């Protein structure tokens with residue numbers, strides 16, 4: 331009997347150890363190999379009475395934080411670009427952190443990003459990693475050669491059937507001097523305006539201006555989430571508005587933070603899938 335109990339306990343412990351080992355291997359495989367490549371397509375609709383009729387139903391792809399060179403290579407990027415092109419959107423916006431490694435052959439992003447197509451163009455801002463690993467001119471040049479307009483405290487007008495909306499973009503908070511006033515200077519107050527800002531917490535300054543929608547990245551949504559545990563590891567300037575849509579009382583200003591496509595620091599994602607966002611702008615007259 332004693333021997334039988336001992337055997338039972340031994341087999342229980344063996345089974346438990348094997349189960350735990352299996353969970354660790356499966357968990358490790360999931361966080362390193364499955365979730366990082368499992369892109370979530372998020373679809374957002376933004377209604378506004380300020381949007382000109384000509385831009386009603388404008389569809390925008392917003393992607394962010396590629397971190398090329400750190401578990402993001404040309405082959406993977408090309409596959410992402412092909413998926414994005416299948417959406418056939420009107421406009422493509424990128425909110426920074428093109429690279430994550432000074433040794434990364436950043437020129438390799440050019441052929442892939444060049445294939446991205448949208449009739450109203452491709453516009454970008456830089457992120458903190460575009461300054462950390464190399465002179466920022468590397469990312470700027472690569473994006474420009476791929477057909478992106480890179481905005482640094484500047485804006486551009488988009489024109490459709492004679493009507494206009496504006497897209498403004500800020501310098502990065504860590505590597506530059508983001509200046510919202512400079513970026514929107516000259517935009518008429520009644521013009522629907524999008525703002526690209528790598529760090530979402532720049533919203534506290536942006537909301538003082540006639541901006542309709544700020545698009546950001548930077549936080550990666552925390553990259554790893556543990557159920558029941560608040561994410562306290564979001565980066566500086568990515569802590570107040572780390573993931574998704576935020577609205578504010580008494581203003582039409584909104585900020586949307588994309589979780590990014592790449593990773594940094596550790597090559598893992600858990601309960602925080604990489605993201606591509608499709609924003610649809612709709613004119614809504616109240």
Ligand SMILES: [Fe+2]
Nearest residue numbers: 395427548594
């Ligand atoms: Fe990033």
